[in-house]
Amino acid sequence: MNTKYFNDDMQQLDPKNINAIHMPVLFLLDTSYSMDGEPIRKLQKSINRFKKDVCKNPQVADIVDICIMGFNGSPYMIQEWRPIGDMSPVELSAEGGTNITAAIEGAISKMRERTNVYADEGIDLRVPWIIMLSDGYGGDVTDIAATIKQRTSEKKVKFWMLGIGGYDKETAAKLTEGKRILELADDAGYDFTDFFDFMSTSIKTVSTSAPGAKVHIDDPTEKPNSTLKHADLDAWLND
Incomplete structure (x- = not known):
């Protein structure tokens, strides 16, 4: 393997420790104009701290591969x-509209790209994670929701979502079927700490678990004074 080590955010770096099982994680961050100001500043701070938390385990630092994409009217690489x-370190800015279908299509394409690298190098992998954070309506997601459902059933991806502020619950319901979705307890608080702590703990636990082993993570919404809650999509849609 011709490993590349350039300090260039747009340059892919090859996997390390190729004899270990790898876990690819892709963050899909809503950077539309509605995220401007406090939301985008706090999101930037939290995702940079997330890297430090995950890497406290040096084993995980070499077996979890990460890609960060932003999206507004179209997806783009961060x-x-x-x-x-x-x-x-990641720097974020907010502008433009929101196109969730294009964003998820772009994320799936990038995930395929990485899993092809693993296949070429004979690297075993765990189920890839796509983690989307969004605060708004992103158009009709019916078709891409069907794609996510199929890929999830085939264990080709696990799709997580964090609903921010006035995010569209109908869109979220289609994308998640009510599974692996959380929302901020305070619509105006924009405190991402507990969400990224939960993601960090989950990724560290899953990436180092024995193949096929059952893992347990404490429910982050049960933490005292948690900034997270479960999204009650059924109640909202049937109100």
């Missing part, structure tokens, strides 16, 4: 695939 230990 940081290309790399071992999370090589993740650079």
